[in-house]
Amino acid sequence: MKGKLFFITICILPFLGISQEMSISLFQGQGFGTNIGSEWFRNGPGLQLRYSKGLNDVDFWSAGVEMRTVNWGNQVAFTSGYQRLYAAVKENWSFRIGGEMIHGVVLFRPRSLYALGLKTGHAVRYQSKKRSFFQLDTAIGYNITPGYLDFGNINQAYELRLEISYGLLLGRQQKTLDLNYLSL
Amino acid sequence: MNIIFESDFMNKNLIIGTISLLLFVSACSYLPDPHEPIPDVMITETADYIFLKSAENTSSETLFLYYPGGLVDPHAYISMLNGVVKSGYPVLIIKVTGNLAIANVGKARKIVEEFTEFNHYVLGGHSLGAAVSCIAAARDKQIFDGLVIMAGYPTENASLADWDQGTLLVFDASHDEIINRLKLEEAKAFFPQIERVDLTEDLEEPTAGKTIWVEISGGNHSQYGDYGFQHGDGEATISMEMQHELLRDFMLEFFKVNGW
Numbered sequence: 001m002k003g004k005l006f007f008i009t010i011c012i013l014p015f016l017g018i019s020q021e022m023s024i025s026l027f028q029g030q031g032f033g034t035n036i037g038s039e040w041f042r043n044g045p046g047l048q049l050r051y052s053k054g055l056n057d058v059d060f061w062s063a064g065v066e067m068r069t070v071n072w073g074n075q076v077a078f079t080s081g082y083q084r085l086y087a088a089v090k091e092n093w094s095f096r097i098g099g100e101m102i103h104g105v106v107l108f109r110p111r112s113l114y115a116l117g118l119k120t121g122h123a124v125r126y127q128s129k130k131r132s133f134f135q136l137d138t139a140i141g142y143n144i145t146p147g148y149l150d151f152g153n154i155n156q157a158y159e160l161r162l163e164i165s166y167g168l169l170l171g172r173q174q175k176t177l178d179l180n181y182l183s184l
Numbered sequence: 185m186n187i188i189f190e191s192d193f194m195n196k197n198l199i200i201g202t203i204s205l206l207l208f209v210s211a212c213s214y215l216p217d218p219h220e221p222i223p224d225v226m227i228t229e230t231a232d233y234i235f236l237k238s239a240e241n242t243s244s245e246t247l248f249l250y251y252p253g254g255l256v257d258p259h260a261y262i263s264m265l266n267g268v269v270k271s272g273y274p275v276l277i278i279k280v281t282g283n284l285a286i287a288n289v290g291k292a293r294k295i296v297e298e299f300t301e302f303n304h305y306v307l308g309g310h311s312l313g314a315a316v317s318c319i320a321a322a323r324d325k326q327i328f329d330g331l332v333i334m335a336g337y338p339t340e341n342a343s344l345a346d347w348d349q350g351t352l353l354v355f356d357a358s359h360d361e362i363i364n365r366l367k368l369e370e371a372k373a374f375f376p377q378i379e380r381v382d383l384t385e386d387l388e389e390p391t392a393g394k395t396i397w398v399e400i401s402g403g404n405h406s407q408y409g410d411y412g413f414q415h416g417d418g419e420a421t422i423s424m425e426m427q428h429e430l431l432r433d434f435m436l437e438f439f440k441v442n443g444w
Contacts, residue, residue: 034230039230039231041232043231045281069281072257073282074212108212108257109214110412112212151259152219152229152234152257152259154231157231
């Protein structure tokens, strides 16, 4: 028992000094184009769980899991992304820019099909003093399921994505940010 | 005590969360076999629908709109409907969010507003799609001329019993073990006057205000489309091709006798 506790402590120690956060996001993708042409359509809603870790005071790496619908089915995917904090207003508000890569599958029978996605956009964050935050993301996204072309004519979608997140800060909180440094 | 309560509460949430997650993760849609070009049928696909039209026979003034079954890829109905298309009736298969028609009840009406060149609009669907087509028709009785229900039924909230001008066709496959027979029986109160017809019989006069009820002997739930065998279904004693042929022939007769 003591050995396990020691092992877990050793594993956790490196993360205690680094700013980390867990968040949950709900989003809606509004499609504006496919591989056939421009078209306005609902690409589908989704849910994402994300773990994010600060590389320094302004750069963040993230990993997560996403469940959503796309135009041709239901998709489960792993995400990995990067966000850069580029402006902060007072202590509560900050603005970020970043992108995410999505690898997963669209759930089909008899076999699921590989899916790939990308998104890039802006985020506005309100951070409370209670180590939690709300964030609103607007992004442009792209989804493709190469194998679906054997079944239908549309297997790619371009979308505008609106995302609302709630998160908790873990580990050390950031110090007061140098606003001059962050201003672009 | 508090610890026990908290633990129960957390367990309950954990169970609900896990079930929700499992439901989503298991929400696999049935795919058809990879598509091949269909001679004489033009296919136009958008993010919202698959529109099938005969390359030669384009005189019909009737558009048949079709809602796919729950978690079935919409392309799985092309093979069943292409016989209707080749006979001159354009068919539009509606794509739905997450392959669950219940998320897009109003989509049929929006599409009708886009396809204004037709004089008659007949709605149809399979399974969950059939139930949704009943809801859509109940909401917009003045838009739709008729309804073709495959393995589905209306609920009390979407009762069609008072649809005087409605012209309904219900297909009921004898080996369909997915459909809830008890609820189907109860739902008979929500249809206009039901008239049972044998597949071999000819319809002799327009059927407005009636529900023509046809049994597909030997057919099952899965064979309304072309997506393989659906878990829990009965074993069909006729082939999928035969079931499609029976559906096509009777639908065409139903359309013609009603002047569509």
